[in-house]
Amino acid sequence: VYTSVAAVRAEICRKFDFSQDQIRIGLAGGIGTPQAAAAAFAMGAAYVITGSVNQACVESGLSELGKEALAKAGPADMMMAPAADMFEQGVKVQVLKRGTLFGPRGEKLYRFYRDGATFESLSDKDKAWLEDVLGERFETAWQASHAYLAKAAPQTAQRGQDDARVRFALVCRRYLFMGAQWAREGEAARRSDFQIWCGPAMGAFNEWVTGSFLEPLNNRNVAQVGWNILEGATRITRISQLRSAGLAVPNALQAFKPRELAI
Numbered sequence: 510v511y512t513s514v515a516a517v518r519a520e521i522c523r524k525f526d527f528s529q530d531q532i533r534i535g536l537a538g539g540i541g542t543p544q545a546a547a548a549a550f551a552m553g554a555a556y557v558i559t560g561s562v563n564q565a566c567v568e569s570g571l572s573e574l575g576k577e578a579l580a581k582a583g584p585a586d587m588m589m590a591p592a593a594d595m596f597e598q599g600v601k602v603q604v605l606k607r608g609t610l611f612g613p614r615g616e617k618l619y620r621f622y623r624d625g626a627t628f629e630s631l632s633d634k635d636k637a638w639l640e641d642v643l644g645e646r647f648e649t650a651w652q653a654s655h656a657y658l659a660k661a662a663p664q665t666a667q668r669g670q671d672d673a674r675v676r677f678a679l680v681c682r683r684y685l686f687m688g689a690q691w692a693r694e695g696e697a698a699r700r701s702d703f704q705i706w707c708g709p710a711m712g713a714f715n716e717w718v719t720g721s722f723l724e725p726l727n728n729r730n731v732a733q734v735g736w737n738i739l740e741g742a743t744r745i746t747r748i749s750q751l752r753s754a755g756l757a758v759p760n761a762l763q764a765f766k767p768r769e770l771a772i
Contacts, residue, residue, distance in 0.1 A: 511534065511536060511552055511553070511554070514534055515534060515553060518532045518534060533555035533556065534553070534554060534555055535554055535555055535556040535557060535558055536549040536552065536554040536556075536557050536558070537557065537558035537559075537560060538560065538708070538710075539708060539709065539710045540557045540558065540559050540560070540562075540710060540738070541559065541561060541562045541708075541709075541710030541711060541712075541713045541714035541717070541738075542710075542713050542714060542717045542738065542741070543717075543737075543738055543739075543740070543741025543742045543744070543745055543765055544741075544742075544745060545710065545713070546738050546739065546741070546742035547741075547742040547745040547746050547749075550742060550746060551746070551749070557738075559710075559731075559734065559735065559738065560708065560710065561579075561706075561707045561708045561710045561711040561714075562710060562711055562714045562734055563731060563734075564576070564579055564705065564706075564707070564711075565579040565580055565711070565714075565726060565729055566729045566730055566731045566734060567726075567727065567729060567730050568730060568731050570693055571692060571693060571705070572692060572693060572694060572695025572696075573695060573726075574692075574695045574697060574700060574703070575692040575693070575695065575703060575705055576726050577726065578605060578607065578608040578609065578703065578705065579605065579705060579707060579711055580715060580724075580726055581607060581608065581715070582605055582607050582707065582711050582712045582715060583607070583712040583715065583716070584709040584712035584713050584716070585709070585712065586605060586606050586607035586712055587603050587604065587605060587606055587707055587708060587709060587711075587712070588603070588604060588606040588612040588613075589601040589602070589603055589604075589612070590602060590603075590604045590611060590612040590615040590616060590685075590704070591615045591616070591618065591619045591681075591685060592685070593682050593685035593686040593688075593689070593704075594682070594686075596619065596622070596678060596681055596682045596685060597622070597678050599619065599623070602706055603706065603707065603708050604704055604705060604706055604707060605703070605705040605706075605707040605711075608700075608703075609700070609701055609702065609703045609704075609705070610701045610702065611688045611701075611702050611703055611704045614642050614684075614702070615684075615685055615688075615704075618639075618642075618681045618684065618685075619681075621635070621639075621677070621681075622674075622677060622678055622681060625674065626674075626677060627673035627674050627676070627677045628647045628673070628676070628677050628680075629673055630673075642684065642702070643680070643684055644699070647680060650680045650683060650684070651669070651676055651679070651680050653683065654669070654679050654680055654682075654683045655669060655670065658679070665679070684702075685704065687699075687702070688702050688703060688704030689704040689705075689706075691703055691704075692704055692705050714734075717767070718767050720766070721766050721767040721768070722767060722768065722769060723737065723767040733767070733769065733770065736770040736772070737765075737767040737768070737770060740765065740770060741765035741767075744762075744763065744765050745763055745765075748762060748763055
């Protein structure tokens with residue numbers, strides 16, 4: 510994607526006689542360690558933006574329970590799950606898998622919907638499973654969905670009233686939406702249903718900060734996280750420059766452990 514955007518920038522600069530320094534391109538996604546940031550800058554990025562790692566910082570609106578779950582994540586502790594707002598289209602988002610059943614449960618709900626299910630068509634076993642996941646009777650969940658939609662989207666509410674499959678989808682969407690709310694609010698009773706958007710960068714960050722002052726959650730503020738990623742990236746970049754000049758630099762010097770920094 511970066512190369513495509515850079516090509517567009519070059520064409521705009523040529524067409525309108527701009528300097529390429531006037532249009533800056535940044536990179537985001539997967540930035541959780543100095544190595545990732547250094548790779549982005551090596552590609553030509555003018556800046557980088559962190560994502561997943563911000564959620565475990567003290568400034569985040571995520572609950573303490575949610576942050577604790579993120580702090581335990583490894584690079585492989587993520588999975589794809591249905592998106593609440595585009596459930597019917599099969600659109601998915603990347604979420605934390607470790608410590609929550611939201612992902613597998615969301616996938617099962619979508620398989621039901623994809624196969625044409627309505628609540629009434631489910632087996633007694635599947636009905637019991639669904640209501641256990643919802644934490645209430647299906648009809649109760651539908652009434653709550655309908656009450657909200659009657660004000661926010663009356664036509665959708667009516668479609669759900671008239672069509673059992675639409676009604677099933679809307680109840681599933683409510684569960685997916687509530688998963689994110691429970692995670693923000695720290696609803697301990699629904700911890701297994703927390704929906705926390707997260708990528709492998711979170712796990713890579715956790716591995717990097719192990720044994721450092723950034724391992725405890727209460728030390729993770731966005732400034733220290735950002736500064737340390739950039740500081741480490743500058744070291745890696747400088748070593749690459751020295752190697753390009755013919756100097757033999759030991760790999761061990763690339764290792765950078767977070768430390769308290771200030772500007």
